[in-house]
Amino acid sequence: MPDMRLPVNPHSLEIESAQACELACLNNCSCMAYAYDGGCSVWEGDLLTLQQFSQSDSGGGNLFLKLSASELSSSGSKKGSLIDATVGVILGVVLLLGSVISLFWWWWRRNVFGPLNQTGGFFVQFSYRNLQIATKNFSTQIGSGGFGCVFIGTLPDSTVVAVKKLFEGLNRGEKQFRSEVSTIGMIQHINLIRLHGKDLEISDWKTRYQIACGTARGLTYLHQKCRDCIIHFDIKPENLDPEFCPKVADFGMAKLVGREFSRVLTIMRGTIGYLAPEWISGAAITAKADVYSYGMMLFELISGRRNSDL
Known part of the structure; x- marks a missing residue:
């Protein structure tokens, strides 16, 4: 005073x-x-x-x-209460806006994609617009082949997918693609996934052994564990992921064979260097054609080099 x-x-x-x-x-x-x-x-x-x-x-x-602490804190508490109330209002507004934005984004994605219709009990049907949104208009390419390119995408539920887009004007490519989709849709196995390929530059024998066993497990599943026997017709060492986990892929040449049949007559299909002798002799083809191709792949895996320069 x-x-x-x-x-x-x-x-x-x-x-x-x-x-x-x-x-x-x-x-x-x-x-x-x-x-x-x-x-x-x-x-x-x-x-x-x-x-x-x-x-x-x-x-x-x-x-x-x-003065006592209670006398001094009266004005301070009012000021503190005002600050707390202001901070609370700001946080509430921020959370509300965040919730509204998240809800709008979810609603927009859902309405743009629309209901995901299953067909045949196996597949989900997407429109071309769906896939454009999922892949950001096919902006990131992760692979390519003779009939089309593969792009990475994300579905509304955050599932990461690979989207294959066929080249225009290739009727044969569409037929092969439909065959691949039909085959893959009927199987599910740890060693049966579509991934990128790598060459045979592997020095670790433990890794080579794991590749050999994993590929064998995938073939065994195709030949013996599925409802119908599936002959792959194109076993070769291109299907390894970055951790060298073997993946049997590219089912465009595969053929379903009923359990009541032990062999099948079909046009020649496969890759030079891995074709079984049955194709040349004109004999009926069995699942052993895949075993021959697998054997050729084993030779390459052990030697560390291709069986052909083609």
Whole structure:
């Protein structure tokens, strides 16, 4: 309290600084006020004859009152409550806007894609517009072949997919693609997935052994575990993922053979260097054609080089 006539009956302390005088009052539970004007004065109990001078008068001093924490926190708590309320409102608005944006994005994706219709119990049917959105207009190509290119995409449920887009004007490519889709749709196995290929630059024998066993497991599943026997007709060492996990892929040449049949007559199909002798002799083809191709792949896996320069 500035410009005050100091109360009567002070207690004088031999202290030579204002900070020490303040500390002496704070440490004394009975001290109600203090003043420092070259000397330290403290008051205990009631403060009598307290009066504030006008600005034109002189002779007043500064009196420091000691108040309880509850008296000091009233205004601070109101200010703190106001700040808390403001922060709460801002956070609420941000969360509400985030929820609205997320809901709108989900609604937009769902309505653009529309209901995903299953056909034949196996497949989900997408429109061309669906696939354009999923692949960002086919912007990221991850593979290519003789009949089309493969692009990476993301479905509304965040599933990452590979989308194959055929070259225009290739009727044969569409027929092969439909055959591949029909075959893949009927099987599911850890070693039967469509992935990128790599060459045979592998030095680790443990890795080579794992590739040989994994490919064999995939073929066994095709030949013996499916409802219908599936002859792949194009086994070769291009189907390894970045971790060298073997994947039997490219089912465009595959053929389903009923369990009541042990062999099939069909046009020649496959890759030079892996074709079984039956194709040349004109004999009926069995699942052993895949075993021959697998054997040729094993030779390459062991030797570390191709069986042909073609």
